[in-house]
Amino acid sequence: MDDNVDKSYLQETVHHGIKNAEIGPIIKADAGKGEYAADLAYRGENAANYDALVYEVKSNTPDEKANGMASLIDLTRFIASFNISTASTNAVEQWNQVINVNHFLRQVACEWLGGNWDGIVYSGNNYMLYKHPKTNQFITMPMDFDFTFGNGLELDQRKLMTGKWTDISSRRMVHSYLWEKVMSVPEFQKSYMEMLSTINDKVMHPATLLPRVQGLAYMIQHDAEWDKGLQKWTAGGMSRPWADGSFLESLKRGSGADDENIGLIEWIETKHQAVVQDLSETEALDPPSLEAKLRANALTIKGIPRFVFEKMEDIVGEELGEDIEDLITAQKQIEIMPQAAINPVPQ
Numbered sequence: 001m002d003d004n005v006d007k008s009y010l011q012e013t014v015h016h017g018i019k020n021a022e023i024g025p026i027i028k029a030d031a032g033k034g035e036y037a038a039d040l041a042y043r044g045e046n047a048a049n050y051d052a053l054v055y056e057v058k059s060n061t062p063d064e065k066a067n068g069m070a071s072l073i074d075l076t077r078f079i080a081s082f083n084i085s086t087a088s089t090n091a092v093e094q095w096n097q098v099i100n101v102n103h104f105l106r107q108v109a110c111e112w113l114g115g116n117w118d119g120i121v122y123s124g125n126n127y128m129l130y131k132h133p134k135t136n137q138f139i140t141m142p143m144d145f146d147f148t149f150g151n152g153l154e155l156d157q158r159k160l161m162t163g164k165w166t167d168i169s170s171r172r173m174v175h176s177y178l179w180e181k182v183m184s185v186p187e188f189q190k191s192y193m194e195m196l197s198t199i200n201d202k203v204m205h206p207a208t209l210l211p212r213v214q215g216l217a218y219m220i221q222h223d224a225e226w227d228k229g230l231q232k233w234t235a236g237g238m239s240r241p242w243a244d245g246s247f248l249e250s251l252k253r254g255s256g257a258d259d260e261n262i263g264l265i266e267w268i269e270t271k272h273q274a275v276v277q278d279l280s281e282t283e284a285l286d287p288p289s290l291e292a293k294l295r296a297n298a299l300t301i302k303g304i305p306r307f308v309f310e311k312m313e314d315i316v317g318e319e320l321g322e323d324i325e326d327l328i329t330a331q332k333q334i335e336i337m338p339q340a341a342i343n344p345v346p347q
Contacts, residue, residue, distance in 0.1 A: 006058070007023045007026075010023055010026070010130060011023070014130065014132065014139065022133045022134075023133070024130060024131040024132055024133035025057065025059075025064070025067055025068035025071045025072075025129075025130070025131045026057070026058035026059075026068065026128065026129075026130055027055050027056065027057050027058070027068055027071075027072055027128065027129040027130075028055075028056040028058060028128050029054065029055060029056075029120070029124070029125070029126075029127050029128065029129060030053065030054060030056065030125060030126070031054070031123050031124045031125035031126075031175070032125060033053040033054070034051035034052075034053035034054035035051050035053075035054070036051065036054060036124075036306060037054070037123060037124030037125060037173075037175045037306075038054050038055060038120075038124045038125060038127070039124040039174055039175050039176055039177055039306070040075065040076050040079055040124075040176065040177050040178045041076060041080070041174075041177050041306070042073075042076040042077050042079065042080035042081075042177075043076070045073060045077075047066070047069040047070070047073065050069065050072065050073070055069075055072055057069055057072075068131075071131050071138075072129065075098065075099070075129070075138055076177075078098050079177050079178055079181050080177070082094075082095075082181050082184075084181075084184040084185060084298070087185075091185050091187075092185065092187050092188070095182065095185065095188070096137070097136070097137070098137065098138065099137055099138040099139075099140070099178075100132075100135075100137045100138065100139045100140075101182060101188060101191075102191065103139055103140065104140045104178070104182065105182070105188065105191055105192045105195055106195055106199075107119075107120065107127075107140055107141075107142050108120065108121050108168075108179065108192070109192060109195045109196045109199055110142075110199065111142070111168070112160075112165050112168050112196065113196070113199055113200060113203075113204050113271065113275065114145070114148040114149055115148055115149055115150055115153075115157075115160040115161060115267065115271070116142075116145065116147065116148045117147055117152075117153045117156065117160060118144065118146075118147040118152075119142055120140060120142065120175075120176055120178075120179070121168050121169055121175060121176045121179045122168055122169070122172075122175060123175055124175035124176055125175075126142065126143045126144040127140055127141060127142050127143060128140070128141040128143060129141075140178075149262070149264050149267045149268070150254065150260075150261070150262030150263075150264075150266075150267045151259070151260060151262075152259050152260070153259055157259075157261055157262055158262075161262060161267055161270055161271050161274065162270060162271075162274045163274070163278075164278045165192075165193075165196060165275070165278060166297055166300045166301045168301070169301045169302070169303050170300050170301055170302070170303070171303065171304065172303045172304070173303055173304055173305075173306055173309050174302075174303035174304065174305055174306060175303065179301070180298075180301060180302055180303070183297065183298055183301055184298045186291065186294045186295075189294050189297060189298070190294070193279055193282060196275060196279060197275075197279050200272060200275045200276065200279075204268065204271065204272055204275075205272060206268055206269050206272055209268050210265065210268060210269075213251065213264060213265065213268070214251075217247070217248060217251055221247055221248060224247045225247055228242070228247070240255045240257055240260065241255055241256075242255065243255060243256070243263065250263060251263050251264045251265045252265050252266060253266055254266075
C-alpha cells in the first residue's frame with residue numbers, strides 16, 4: 001500500500017516466495033518530483049534525457065543502474081515505434097514479449113473502477129516497472145491508493161464516477177503512452193472490457209463490497225468518534241467535518257469539501273451501475289459495429305501530447321491547468337504543428 005517496493009517484496013509476490021530468486025531491473029515511476037509525469041514517452045537513446053526523479057532505477061551498483069535505464073529506454077522505444085496500422089498480424093504476441101499486458105490491463109481496470117486519479121494512466125504516477133529476468137517481460141505494479149473512490153480530486157470526481165471508461169484519458173494531457181498504444185490493439189480492448197465487467201460484477205458489486213465496508217466502519221466507529229472528540233492543540237490541519245456530524249453518515253456522502261464531495265457508499269453504488277451501463281452499449285453491437293467502436297475508442301482515449309500543451313502555454317504566455325477548455329484549445333494546435341514534432345518516432 002505504500003511506495004516501498006524492494007527485492008523481498010518481489011521475491012514474495014512475483015517469484016512465489018523463492019528467497020534466492022534472481023531479481024531483475026526495478027524502476028520506480030513518480031510524477032511528483034521531476035519535470036514531467038512518468039508517461040513512458042521515448043526521449044531518445046541518451047539516458048541523461050530521462051529524469052532520474054521521474055524514473056528512479058533501484059540499484060546497488062552502477063552496472064545495475066545502467067542496465068535498468070537501458071531496459072526503460074528499450075520499452076519507451078518499443079511503445080513509440082508501435083503503430084497498429086503497420087503492425088504485423090501477431091500484435092498481441094509482439095506486445096506480450098515486452099510487457100505482461102494482462103497484468104497492466106487489470107491494473108488499469110482497477111484504477112478506473114476505484115477512481116484512482118493518481119495512478120499510471122490518469123497521472124503517470126505511483127507505479128513501478130519490474131523486468132522479470134526469466135521472461136524479459138515488464139510488469140507494472142501500482143502503489144499508493146489514497147486518492148481513490150472520489151477522494152482528493154476537485155474537477156473530475158463526477159466524471160470518474162459516472163463517465164465512460166475512455167474518459168480516464170480522453171482529451172487530457174497524455175500521462176501514459178503505454179495505455180494509448182496498448183488500447184490501439186482491438187484484442188486488448190476486448191480483454192480490458194471483459195476484465196472491467198468481471199471485476200465490476202465479482203468484486204465491485206455493492207452486494208459484495210458494501211458488507212465489507214460497513215463491517216469495517218462499525219468496527220472503527222467508536223474509535224473514530226473518540227478521536228474526533230479530542231481537543232485540538234494546533235490550528236488548521238486536515239481534520240474535516242463529517243456529513244451531518246456522523247461518522248457513518250459520511251460514508252454515504254462526502255464532507256462537502258471541493259475534493260471530498262462523494263461518499264464511499266455513494267461511489268460504490270453509482271460506479272457499479274455506470275460501468276454496467278457503459279459496457280452494455282458495446283455488448284449489444286454486431287461484429288462490424290463492434291470493430292468500428294473499437295477503432296473509435298482507440299482515438300477517443302488519446303490525450304494531448306505534452307509538447308503541444310507546453311507550446312500552448314508559450315503562445316498564451318502563462319501556465320495552464322488541465323481544465324478541459326484549456327485542453328480543447330490546445331488540441332486545435334495539433335493541426336498547425338508538424339506531426340513529427342508532436343509524436344516523434346525513433347529511427
